Amino acid sequence: MKIRAVNLDAYAKFVMKDKFSNEFSIVRNDDADKLIKSKRYKSLSPANIITRLNNNRERFLPSLNKTLLIIFSDFSVWTKFKNLPKISLGRLDTSYKPDKEHIYILKKTLINKNDFYNELNKYAESFIDIDTATNITILHELGHAVHHQIEKLNGRYLHEGTEEAKFINELMSFEELAVSQHEMSGKIVEIEMIGRQATREGYADLYCCILLDKLYGRDKAGFIIKAIHDYREAVNVTERYYTHDSINEYLTSEYRLDFKNFNEIHSYISIVVSKYAIKHINSDSRSFFSHSNFLGVINSVFGINEIDVKSAVKKIGDRFPFIWVYHDKLVPWRFEHGCEDGEEWLTNRELNKTQRSKRAVKAVMENKLNKIISNHYRKRS
Known part of the structure; x- marks a missing residue:
């Protein structure tokens, strides 16, 4: 895998033009000692970072022809004029876009x-x-x-190196449920959201921190990662984001700088x-x-298949000792609904993405139609 920057010269001109005013505005409102301390560290430009990443692809990047x-x-x-419609409509921001498979960096990330x-x-x-x-932003994206x-x-x-990682892999596959966000995902939305944020954003943050270590060296990278x-x-x-614990584990770990390749x-x-x-x-x-x-979802998806909630949570605790069960919060009918959702997910998991998308759209339309009908009868009554 290689990296190529587009419009990097425009970024370089922007930095040369605004660098002094940006530094001054921050230092004026903060401790001026920060700027004095920072002078002992050599700064790296995004161009330098990208060159070093490409020159060390086997260490930092996956083995892909891309x-x-x-x-x-x-x-x-x-470039601002060309992208103005997308930016104005909120369709373009600083992020990695999986559909385009590009990273976009916008000025507002740095100057707002x-x-x-x-x-x-x-x-x-x-x-x-x-x-x-900017380099932190690039490395995070x-x-x-x-990861994608x-x-x-x-x-x-x-990578399924632990039981926890295997469990998370299964949990994240719920995103592609045939009627996701409208049936099962709507019922476990908080739990799924935490799992997704802590892993997806956690992956990006941790990858960023590891590369900061390798590109800047331990001394400077340490205070950046701490920040x-x-x-x-x-x-x-x-x-x-739920990523601070993952960052702290790396920051305090003996494994810093010991990685030899991307795997x-x-x-x-x-x-x-x-x-x-x-x-x-x-x-x-x-x-x-x-x-x-x-x-209930765990009970069905992982083949525990107990009918009674108390029997199920005992087996869940035995099989997944890292999952906490709050016995005073158990609601039998909610557990039963979770079991049904898990069974539906198992039925639909073999569908391809096109089939899942069609069924998801159908579920959305049915949901909207039901709301319209309900509102109509509510008004008449």
């Missing part, structure tokens, strides 16, 4: 009042310059890209993010109405 584009979308008058660049510096012990903030590509290649969401951790932990209430990186990330996804599912499940639904 070129990934990183597009700097609005850093010049022309509450942008990532400014917010991250609130948690950094030394000043993080704009190139470094690159984490999404390689390796999932397509292997047919598995995570990312503190930022993610502080905003988790609103952003709900080792992928295996390590899979172990860590699945462990902490389950930790957050467990800690948050107590407040969810869907806890019993979730246990």
Whole structure:
């Protein structure tokens, strides 16, 4: 796998033009010592980072015959004008787009009042310059890209090196349920969301941190990764990424800098993010109405097949000791609904994506039609 940047020269001109004013605005509102401390660290430009990634593909990137584009979308008058309709309609932002298989970087990530660049510096012990903030953004989105590509290649969401990772792989496949978001996923939506965020965003954040270590060196990377951790932990209430525990494990781990190739990186990330996804599912499940639904889904999907909720949770505890069961929160009828949802998922899992999409669209239309009819009769009565 190779990386190619598009419109990188426009980004470089933007940085040269605005670098002093950006640094000044941040330091003026923060501790000026941060800027002094940061001068002992050599900054790396995105061009430098991309070159080093390509020169070390076997260490950092999956073995694929593919070129990934990183597009700097609005850093010049022309590129901004060309993308204005998409940006105005909210269809283009800083992200990896799985349908296009490109990474897009937008200026607003770096210059808006509450942008990532400014917010991250609130948690950094030394000043993080704009190139470094851009590199963090690129590496995070690159984490999404390689995760997507390796999932397509292997047919598995995570490397199944632990029972927790195997469990998460099964849980994430619920996203493709024939009537997802409208039947089963609607009933375990909180649990599925935590699992998805903690693993998908966790993969991107952890991949970013590992590459920061390799590209910047342990000394500078340490304070950058600490800032990312503190930022993610502080905003988790609103952003709900659930990645700070995974970052902290890497930050305090003896394995830093010991990865020799991408497969080792992928295996390590899979172990860590699945462990902490389950930790957050467990800690948050107590407040969810869907806890019993979730246990019912597990009962069906994993072939436990108990009719009674108490018998089922005992076997679930024996088979999956990492899943917490809140006995005072068990609701038999919700458990039964979860069992039915799990059975439906098993029936539909062999359908191809086109069939699943058709059935999902049909379910959405039926759901909307039922609401229209219900509203009509409600008004008449």
